[in-house]
Amino acid sequence: GEDVEQSLFLSVREGDSSVINCTYTDSSSTYLYWYKQEPGAGLQLLTYIFSNMDMKQDQRLTVLLNKKDKHLSLRIADTQTGDSAIYFCAESPGDKLIFGTGTRLQVFP
């Protein structure tokens, strides 16, 4: 079945790196995504990775994809207080997005 799992909370110190992990089940997804939701706001597409790639880097963001283990991770370098938000991973089998439950990232000074 379709299921995307994430841990619920992550707390990091400002300036450290954050790593948010996600496992998914559907290997037919063409793309895998990371979305960010700030308090009271909608979803913002942070980055995505094509399923035949292992890694994608975009400024402070690094996405790693392990297709064998169906594991996706998002690393945020030099985490700032403005990175505090809920982060959702999503897979895309067919015409819809399947979201994880979201990881709430809290950045403390």
Place this chain on the structure above:
Amino acid sequence: EAQVTQNPRYLITVTGKKLTVTCSQNMNHEYMSWYRQDPGLGLRQIYYSMNVEVTDKGDVPEGYKVSRKEKRNFPLILESPSPNQTSLYFCASRPADREETQYFGPGTRLLVL
């Protein structure tokens, strides 16, 4: 500015009183969809539409209706709202051939008493 708009942003209603949440996009996207977000469950798809007059059920369609009479609009209709439909609702759109480019609206927070 390219955007997806939803109205209203906040709504409190009572059980059984029909309501409509509107969604509009100005990007000429073919694909539109509705999601609900609940704590601990992430976002779940309610309905989606591949183009005008083409709609299909998502994972949690019960209690909802949609229509797609025009390309830009995709309203979500709750004919007889119930308290378990209290949630945060998001509309999204994307081009038919650009799966990786999905835009989300700002959300509609609904409370059904």
